[in-house]
Amino acid sequence: MKTLGLIGGTSWHSTIEYYRLIHAYAAQFLDVSQNPNLLIYSQNIQLMREQNIPKINKTYLEIAHKLECAGAEAILICANTPHMVYKYVQPKINIPILHIxxxxxxxxxxxxxxxxxxxxxxxxxxxxxxxxxxxxxxxxxxxxxxxxxxxxxxxxxxxxxxxxxxxxxxxxxxxxxxxxxxxxxxxxxxxxxxxxxxxxxxxxxxxxxxxxxxxxxxxxxxxxxxxxxx
CATH class of the missing domain: 3.40.50.1860 (Rossmann fold)
Incomplete structure (x- = not known):
């Protein structure tokens, strides 16, 4: 079982839904006494509301590095809009971002x-x-x-x-x-x-x-x- 890093907070409602669904879908591979290995970084949604693209790119890269260093083997961004950072962040980390x-x-x-x-x-x-x-x-x-x-x-x-x-x-x-x-x-x-x-x-x-x-x-x-x- 691989460890997945989640970047959430945009919004926290969607992050909860991702967390719930991942556990629900993982049940097809695990018994009821187990759950998948997840690392979650939840940030302030205000970052996306400001639409300062260089700042957004820089922040997501920093978060991705933190999750990678913590043991994540891939990154999942728990929202649609933040995938705007994909082309900037993906070449700068050593693990895949699972693009929506x-x-x-x-x-x-x-x-x-x-x-x-x-x-x-x-x-x-x-x-x-x-x-x-x-x-x-x-x-x-x-x-x-x-x-x-x-x-x-x-x-x-x-x-x-x-x-x-x-x-x-x-x-x-x-x-x-x-x-x-x-x-x-x-x-x-x-x-x-x-x-x-x-x-x-x-x-x-x-x-x-x-x-x-x-x-x-x-x-x-x-x-x-x-x-x-x-």
């Missing part, structure tokens, strides 16, 4: 999906770290919503979802946007905020939902038990 887009791409490939919509906050929607990875490694096209939709999505995520508020208004908004993306040709929709799967269930969507949290957590467990080929 790798989990997305593998799931999409399993179902033959080549066009995916993306619902997320502003940095994730406008960043290249998910669409570029999916395009280069899996040949998947990512459909990005309009600026107005991105702004509204960012509002709900930053002021409600990451603070544990799951309102009827936010749910109605995201269900409507899933319909819009489906009409634009999306074969599935990436729920690119860790809290979104807590708001929207697959049975409520007309097309396949790609729940990054669950897929990423399963990828983590596969690594821990040597079932993941990188």
């Amino acid at each position: 887009a790798e989990a997305i791409g593998r799931e999409a490939a399993t179902h033959g999906l080549k066009r995916l919509g993306l619902l997320a906050n502003k940095p994730t929607s406008k960043g290249s770290f998910i669409p570029e990875y999916l395009s280069e490694k899996f040949g998947i096209e990512t459909i990005i919503p309009t600026e107005v939709v991105i702004a509204q999505s960012h509002h709900y995520i930053s002021t409600e979802l990451t603070q544990g508020v799951f309102s009827d208004a936010s749910k109605a908004f995201y269900l409507e946007q899933i319909q819009v993306l489906a009409s634009a040709g999306a074969e599935g929709v990436i729920l690119g905020c860790t809290e979104l799967p807590l708001l929207i269930s697959p049975k409520e969507s007309p097309i396949r939902l790609i729940s990054t949290t669950q897929l990423h957590a399963q990828m983590a467990v596969d690594f821990i038990f040597g079932k993941l080929e990188l």
Whole structure:
């Protein structure tokens, strides 16, 4: 069993969900008296809210080094947006970062999906770290919503979802946007905020939902038990 380092805190609600899911999925390999070896570094979400990219890169690199020195054999970032640091941090450490887009791409490939919509906050929607990875490694096209939709999505995520508020208004908004993306040709929709799967269930969507949290957590467990080929 390998030791995995988790970088959490963005938000603490999502970190708890990752921790819960990793333990739940690990049960397929362990008996009830055991649990996986995890190292967790939970930081202040304010770092991401400031969107000072050099500071974010520097901080995540420092954390990754601490986890590596503590014995982590891979890093899992417990949120979508902080994967913006991947290209900066990965070349500077000696252990792999399990990229969330790798989990997305593998799931999409399993179902033959080549066009995916993306619902997320502003940095994730406008960043290249998910669409570029999916395009280069899996040949998947990512459909990005309009600026107005991105702004509204960012509002709900930053002021409600990451603070544990799951309102009827936010749910109605995201269900409507899933319909819009489906009409634009999306074969599935990436729920690119860790809290979104807590708001929207697959049975409520007309097309396949790609729940990054669950897929990423399963990828983590596969690594821990040597079932993941990188």
